[in-house]
Amino acid sequence: MGQKNACQIGIEAYGDASALRMFEQEVPPPAPGEVQIRQSAVGVNFVDIYFRSGLHRLPQLPGVLGVEAAGVVAALGAGVSGWQVGERVAYAGLPSGSYTNLRNVPAQSLVRLPSAVSEETAAAALLRGATSYMLLHRVRETKPGDTVLVHAAAGGLGLILVQWAKALGARVIGTVGTPAKAALARAHGLDQAVLYRDEDFVEAAREFGGGAGVDFAVDGIGGATLRRTLGAVKPFGMVASIGAAEGAIEPIALDEIGPARSIALARPSVLGMIKRDIGAYQLAAQQVFERIEAGLHVEVGERLPLNEAAQAHRQMESGQTTGSVILIP
Structure with missing residues (x-):
């Protein structure tokens, strides 16, 4: 399996939305324990703006933004079991890098999508839903x-x-x-x-x-x-x-x-919960999808091409958006 090219959106230096750049990057075959995802929808979250502006720091610059996406399994790394090429999946969490069309991620970060949950819905809801689960069940049990x-x-x-x-x-x-x-x-x-x-x-x-x-x-x-x-x-x-x-x-x-x-x-930090407690993350994802199947509506207020990520950031920062914002690679 050879190298494949990916289009990525990230930054070379911290700044406002104009700092966002498109990179073309070779993506190697997935390493042991990794799964390669061909992404069809990317969630845009306010934490992406924090990373872009420097309020939160990326591990290195240049760096790719994004902590959530959904798509289809394209390849499996050595030692990965329980997943098949072609399965619909989503993931959320650090390290950032989801603003792309193709990415290798740890297999343990993946969640399988039920048939009733589209990839766009998953990208719009997984991290926000996991946050809701964390707040209403772990931070303070709501009665x-x-x-x-x-x-x-x-x-x-x-x-x-x-x-x-x-x-x-x-x-x-x-x-x-x-x-x-x-x-x-x-x-x-x-x-x-x-x-x-x-x-x-x-x-x-x-x-x-x-x-x-x-x-x-x-x-x-x-x-x-x-x-x-x-x-x-x-x-x-x-x-x-x-x-x-x-x-x-x-x-x-x-x-x-x-x-x-x-x-x-x-x-509380949902990204911290995902990083420290993979079991809590998997349970949160299960709860999110079960609630969607039971009727929770995921409002997608804006769908933009991946290369218009800067516009998505500007709209969110100005308070113009309603519901979730997603990017389509």
Whole structure:
């Protein structure tokens, strides 16, 4: 089996979306324990923007972006069992490098796609769904009657998180930027939408939770929003900080969490969970696909060619997107 060429999108230096470049790279046959994937859909996640900008560092430069994709098994490395050429698969996790049409990945990172789950749906949902599983089952076990605040409720993660929490019996309030996004989030089960530019989400969340606040808040916005979110949670509730789309998170002193508030602040990482606990990753993927088969809707708001990855980043950074964004190699 000889070398094959791949088209990749990555960076030579950290920067804004204009830093993205297309590379043509030879892909060797898969090494022992690896599987070669011919990719048909690539998920675009905000963590890709963190790696592009330098907020998170790549192992080396030049480097290829992306932590999620789906496609078909093209070749098997020595010692790989349980997989066949032609099978439909997806994967998520580090190291980055999924912005490509052809890639070798460790066999243990693969998950098999059920017949009811398309490759585009898998690329749009695997990492976001695994994040929802992590948040609602491992970070804080969500129970019927719980109240949950979801920031960016009309985004790719937000829409999945809203549906998942609702399926567990929670009541969910979410922040959105426009009336159209509010309508989309409500169509996915959101109980109350807060137009954060016009309304005080802290006050709305406190009222939604019965006056004292919600049980659980999920913040991927960062910046000054995380500190404000602390005030939206009731005593002995929890805030999970999972991103910084707005910018660097302002320092928070322990006294801002307790004893006056008596709340918990978590900083979980789904990429960390995948890296450290392959069993949790496989279980999360299974849960994601089972929920999709049971009716969870994966909204793909934007499909762009792989070579338009810069446009995908610009749209996400400007808040123009709804649902998930995927690239088509």
